[in-house]
Amino acid sequence: MSDSTSWASPGWTPDAGQSIPNPPPSPAAGWTPPPKPGLIPLRPLDFGTVFGASFQVLRRNPRPTFGAALLLNALVVFLSTSVSTVILVSGLERASRASLADATAITTGTIGLSLVAALITVAIALVAQALLTGIISLEVSRATVGEKLTLRELFAAGHGRWKALIGWTMLLGAIVVAAIAALIGLSIGFFAVGDPLAIAGGVILLVVGALGLLVVGAWVATMLAFVPAAIVLERLSIAAALRRSWQLVRGSFWRIFGIVLLLTVMVNVAVTIVTTPLQLVTTFATPLLNPAGELETDLTAFLALNIVVIGLTAVAGAIGAVLTTSAISLLYIDRRMRTEGLDLELQRFVELRASGAPAVDPYRTTAPSVGGSAGASAAGASAGGSAGGSAPAEPAAP
Numbered sequence: 001m002s003d004s005t006s007w008a009s010p011g012w013t014p015d016a017g018q019s020i021p022n023p024p025p026s027p028a029a030g031w032t033p034p035p036k037p038g039l040i041p042l043r044p045l046d047f048g049t050v051f052g053a054s055f056q057v058l059r060r061n062p063r064p065t066f067g068a069a070l071l072l073n074a075l076v077v078f079l080s081t082s083v084s085t086v087i088l089v090s091g092l093e094r095a096s097r098a099s100l101a102d103a104t105a106i107t108t109g110t111i112g113l114s115l116v117a118a119l120i121t122v123a124i125a126l127v128a129q130a131l132l133t134g135i136i137s138l139e140v141s142r143a144t145v146g147e148k149l150t151l152r153e154l155f156a157a158g159h160g161r162w163k164a165l166i167g168w169t170m171l172l173g174a175i176v177v178a179a180i181a182a183l184i185g186l187s188i189g190f191f192a193v194g195d196p197l198a199i200a201g202g203v204i205l206l207v208v209g210a211l212g213l214l215v216v217g218a219w220v221a222t223m224l225a226f227v228p229a230a231i232v233l234e235r236l237s238i239a240a241a242l243r244r245s246w247q248l249v250r251g252s253f254w255r256i257f258g259i260v261l262l263l264t265v266m267v268n269v270a271v272t273i274v275t276t277p278l279q280l281v282t283t284f285a286t287p288l289l290n291p292a293g294e295l296e297t298d299l300t301a302f303l304a305l306n307i308v309v310i311g312l313t314a315v316a317g318a319i320g321a322v323l324t325t326s327a328i329s330l331l332y333i334d335r336r337m338r339t340e341g342l343d344l345e346l347q348r349f350v351e352l353r354a355s356g357a358p359a360v361d362p363y364r365t366t367a368p369s370v371g372g373s374a375g376a377s378a379a380g381a382s383a384g385g386s387a388g389g390s391a392p393a394e395p396a397a398p
Helices: 047-060 062-097 100-144 151-157 162-193 196-223 227-233 238-249 253-289 295-340 342-355 374-387
Strands: none
Touching: 047 062, 047 100, 047 253, 047 295, 062 100, 062 151, 062 295, 100 151, 100 162, 100 227, 100 295, 162 196, 162 227, 162 238, 196 238, 196 253, 227 238, 227 295, 238 295, 253 295, 295 342
């Protein structure tokens, strides 16, 4: 059935006897897509949007994302490789010139020094991971509302939150190391008995314990995946961020776990495809480049090829870190859209900013008090979005 209402363009008058055509359907009568001021449309996200937006983070603002990830990742890779290589080479060189008794002491000291250097490298890697996670979380949150910040501005936006974020990353790393050390210690206790039955028990304990740690670790890591975002964006303490992440993930565990797992597997496969051929070339190319077996030529070729491998590994690792962290940040925003009406707050923030009116940080306006009702917060956000002109809620206290 056609619409009988006549339509004409403004200022146009039909001639005598000329009919007026039927009007086109009114855009207001149909569905209109939600606004997309920046990285993503302001609505709950599907898998394709999360996946595509993770790659767009790299292209949209590469300097503070890929640049920071490459710098931090290269620093960690360089330190871990160079320090361990220097300690090992110097220790072997000293042991080769020492007596048998001294060589044993030198070897023992070299092993101990290598372990200390490895722990320091792990600590540096955890700090770098914390900084990168915070930078990417801030970048995704600001890109969602159409803002593009420099690395300096992102660091300034996270002022006062970096210590808490590094502390959380260190705590998580210490828990993982302690769990693995406890499992290895228990297994060694069985092996030390020397009885075949005890050794078999140690093997079973090691295998079952490793699988158990893997399952429990995956579950806990998923439930606490939003802790960095809660620390940086909502400016919560570590304890409050733990409860906040648990609250947001609950009810959507398998979706979040599946998306993060799929993206992680894809990134690791891509990194393996890139680095494995180079590692094989490094292993077998040196004898081909130096058939005479000269020591200096061997060392030069080995160092040159390893520098290339380290560089490509750092680049691939930086890309993977940005993609994975971006996906987690987008899932955090998605969960708040679904449970708290964050999309309405983001839309209102964009409208207020465009009109020149003052607007508070939208990521802190809909967050309920820890232990409070997320549904009440969502209802309040919906009411505010319907009112249109109502003032935004006050931000939570830091």
